[in-house]
Amino acid sequence: MFKKTLLAATLAALSTSAMAIDVATNTTTQTYSYEGIASGQTLNDGSVLTLGVDGNATVVSLALGAGYTQGDTITITLNGAKFDTDETFTLEQTTAGTTNEILVGFLNATDTTLTFRVTGTKGNTNGLVLLLDDGTFVQGGATAVANAIILDSAAIGATASITAAALTGTGLSIDVQGSAKDTFIVSTVVQQHKFTVATADVMAAKVDVALARKEFSGTVGEEADFKVTYGATAALQGGFTVPGTGVKYTINGSMKGFEATVAATDNDGTIVATTAGALTVAADLLSASVTGAGAADDTFTFAVDTTPADRAILNVGSYTVDVEIDNGAGDKVSYTGLEAGSFSLNGSSATYAYAPVNYSGAITTQFEIGNSGAVDGEITVTGFDTAGTAYSAVLPFLAEAGKLTRVSDSDIATALALTTGTKLQLSFTVNAPDADITYGGYSNRGTTGRMSLTPEL
Numbered sequence: 001m002f003k004k005t006l007l008a009a010t011l012a013a014l015s016t017s018a019m020a021i022d023v024a025t026n027t028t029t030q031t032y033s034y035e036g037i038a039s040g041q042t043l044n045d046g047s048v049l050t051l052g053v054d055g056n057a058t059v060v061s062l063a064l065g066a067g068y069t070q071g072d073t074i075t076i077t078l079n080g081a082k083f084d085t086d087e088t089f090t091l092e093q094t095t096a097g098t099t100n101e102i103l104v105g106f107l108n109a110t111d112t113t114l115t116f117r118v119t120g121t122k123g124n125t126n127g128l129v130l131l132l133d134d135g136t137f138v139q140g141g142a143t144a145v146a147n148a149i150i151l152d153s154a155a156i157g158a159t160a161s162i163t164a165a166a167l168t169g170t171g172l173s174i175d176v177q178g179s180a181k182d183t184f185i186v187s188t189v190v191q192q193h194k195f196t197v198a199t200a201d202v203m204a205a206k207v208d209v210a211l212a213r214k215e216f217s218g219t220v221g222e223e224a225d226f227k228v229t230y231g232a233t234a235a236l237q238g239g240f241t242v243p244g245t246g247v248k249y250t251i252n253g254s255m256k257g258f259e260a261t262v263a264a265t266d267n268d269g270t271i272v273a274t275t276a277g278a279l280t281v282a283a284d285l286l287s288a289s290v291t292g293a294g295a296a297d298d299t300f301t302f303a304v305d306t307t308p309a310d311r312a313i314l315n316v317g318s319y320t321v322d323v324e325i326d327n328g329a330g331d332k333v334s335y336t337g338l339e340a341g342s343f344s345l346n347g348s349s350a351t352y353a354y355a356p357v358n359y360s361g362a363i364t365t366q367f368e369i370g371n372s373g374a375v376d377g378e379i380t381v382t383g384f385d386t387a388g389t390a391y392s393a394v395l396p397f398l399a400e401a402g403k404l405t406r407v408s409d410s411d412i413a414t415a416l417a418l419t420t421g422t423k424l425q426l427s428f429t430v431n432a433p434d435a436d437i438t439y440g441g442y443s444n445r446g447t448t449g450r451m452s453l454t455p456e457l
Contacts, residue, residue, distance in 0.1 A: 021074065021164040022181040026061035026129060028052065029185055033192040036238030037154040039331035044154055046084035049237055050147040051132070051162075051186055059147055060132035060186060062091070062164050065177055068102055068125045071169030072118040076132065080160035081187065082111040084148035087133070091116045094129045102128055149187065160187045192240055193295060194231045195323045195335055201227035203341025205302070207314045209431040210346075210375045214257070214311040215304055217346050224302040226340045228321060230295050240333070242295045246326045249273065250289040251300065251340065253319035255281045257312040258288070258302055266310045274299045295325065300340075318342040347377065348437035350455035351427040355383075356443055358413035359421035363445050365453070367407040369399045369430060370438040376401050377432025381415060383424040391416040391424070399430050399437065428455075 032049055036042035042049070052059030060076070074091065083089075091104040091114075100123035107115040114132075133146040151158060161183050166175040205224035206217040216224050228249070251271065258269035261280045271279040276293035279300070300321075305311045319340040326332045356363045371377060377399040382392040393415035399405045412418075412426070430437050441453035 021166055021175050022063035022065055022177045023060070023076075023162050023164050024181050024184040025063045027162070027184050027186060028058040030058075030187045031190045031234070031236045032151070032154075032187060033235035033238040033240045034154065034156045034189050035192050035240035035325065035333045036235070037151075037189070039240060039327065039333040041240060041327060041329070041331040042238035044151050046082075046086075046148040046150045049149050049151065049187075051149050051160075052147045059134050060162060062130040062132075064102070064125050064128045064130065064175060066126055066166070066175035068118050068121055068166070068174070069168075070118055070120055072166060072174065073107070073169075074104065074116045074118070074130075074164060074166050076114045076116075077163045077165070078112045078149075078160060078186075079162070080152050080158065082150040082152070083109060083114065084150065085109045085111065087146065087148050089114050089116075090133055091130050092134055094131055094134075097122060097128070099123045100125065100128060102130070104130065151187075151189070154189055156189055156191045158189045159185050162186045190233050190235050192233055192235045193242060193325055194233065195338065196229050196231070197226055197321065197338050197340055198229060201229070202339060203302075203319060203343075205341070205343045206346040207316060207343055208346055209377065210433060213313045213345070213431060214308075216302075219346075222346075224343070225299055226319075226321075227297065227299045228323070228338070229297050232295070240325075240331070241327055242325050243328045244294045245292040246328060247276075247293040247295055248289060248291045248324040248326070249276060249279070249293060249298070249300070250287055250322040250324070251279065251319055252287050252322065253340075254315035254317050254343075255285040255288050257304055257314045259285065259312075260305075261288075267312050268305045268307065268310060269312070270303050272301055272303070274301075314343060316343045316345055345429070345431075346434060347429065347431050348434040349427060349429040350439040351425065352441060352453050352455050353425055355424050355426040355441070355453060357409055357416075357422060357424055357426070358418040359409075363421070363443060365409045365412075365441070365443045367428070367439070367441040367453075369405045369407065369428065370440075371399045371401050371403060371405065371430070371432055371436055372438075373433055373436030374401050375432045375436070377430040377437065379405075379407070380429040380431075381407075381412060381426065382429070383416070383426040385422045385424055391418075399432060401432075401436075 089106050102125045103120040104116045105119045203226040206222040207213050208217040259265045259267040260270045271288050275298050276290045279288040279290045281288040321338045321340045322336045324334040379395040384390045439455045
């Protein structure tokens with residue numbers, strides 16, 4: 001009794017373990033264009049994409065490694081995609097056999113499995129190769145797509161794989177090839193057109209505080225430009241062709257100071273791409289775009305107005321770039337949010353995480369800003385309280401060059417229009433070179449002594 005039970009358990013384990021025929025040796029991976037599918041040019045409904053190419057050896061291939069007899073079954077399983085079950089499926093020997101031959105008939109299909117039964121054999125079947133749907137098939141009076149596939153996901157990098165299993169007529173597994181042959185990636189969605197901004201190519205522009213924040217510092221490595229790099233990957237199916245004028249770039253971020261294309265402004269700052277040409281700035285100054293570019297590398301450069309009197313104070317912040325490609329037939333696909341870099345100040349800033357302000361003598365707070373350089377700095381104070389109320393103001397005096405400037409409790413209360421005592425996260429920004437500026441601060445509670453306030457630089 002024990003031996004019979006053990007034998008039954010062993011057979012059950014064999015019948016449910018990986019029992020794949022060799023699907024890896026001869027099958028060819030197909031690649032599909034993400035852009036073709038995402039744009040709608042290529043339909044993912046079983047009418048276009050295929051597991052192989054009709055009528056040749058790039059279809060799904062099964063290399064047999066055992067002797068088969070009439071009544072054995074072969075099941076092909078598809079993961080990550082579905083079959084078009086309206087198709088007529090065949091599994092045929094690559095060449096007609098005279099000495100060694102296997103004949104296979106179709107049994108049934110589900111979305112993910114195809115089952116065939118061996119109807120006859122001759123000679124030795126070991127080493128024979130079967131092809132799935134090797135030909136063009138007619139269905140309902142029209143030509144059907146052989147090897148049709150419907151992807152579960154058309155995202156970049158999405159794959160579909162196949163396995164195959166063989167059983168005897170009594171349900172025992174045969175033709176076990178081992179894990180190396182169990183699974184084959186039969187299709188991959190590839191990004192045919194790739195636009196990137198490499199880390200070394202992002203913008204790291206510094207707005208020069210010594211030049212009234214209307215120009216860039218000009219220091220090497222801090223230029224106001226970034227490069228978009230283009231790369232192409234061929235797709236075997238669903239290819240998306242971009243004409244020489246099929247690319248649109250949109251840069252997102254503050255365009256203040258680059259308003260040459262904006263009506264009713266004296267500012268003639270520009271944004272120009274080396275190959276795509278000048279960008280048009282939106283009326284809200286939050287984006288700029290150029291249409292009609294080619295699919296190629298391009299460098300985008302921000303340049304301030306050449307007339308000093310017409311220059312504007314530049315905003316600091318980050319920039320992104322969106323790319324839209326159009327095949328010329330109305331099919332479009334976009335890549336959004338590519339990090340393009342930023343504008344930042346080459347000035348100085350410091351933040352105090354907790355500063356009691358305007359407590360009418362009960363608590364006295366004072367800050368000190370030292371400026372050892374030769375450039376006076378405008379002082380901007382920003383902050384928020386425990387309720388989330390935001391405050392911002394420019395102080396009516398400067399952090400003078402070569403001096404220690406004191407910013408009192410009352411200076412801050414007046415500038416921020418405070419009516420009661422409050423606790424603030426308080427930041428100072430000084431429009432002077434960072435290396436020249438130092439910060440200090442303290443708070444007194446009545447006559448109990450002084451508490452030092454330490455800034456976060």
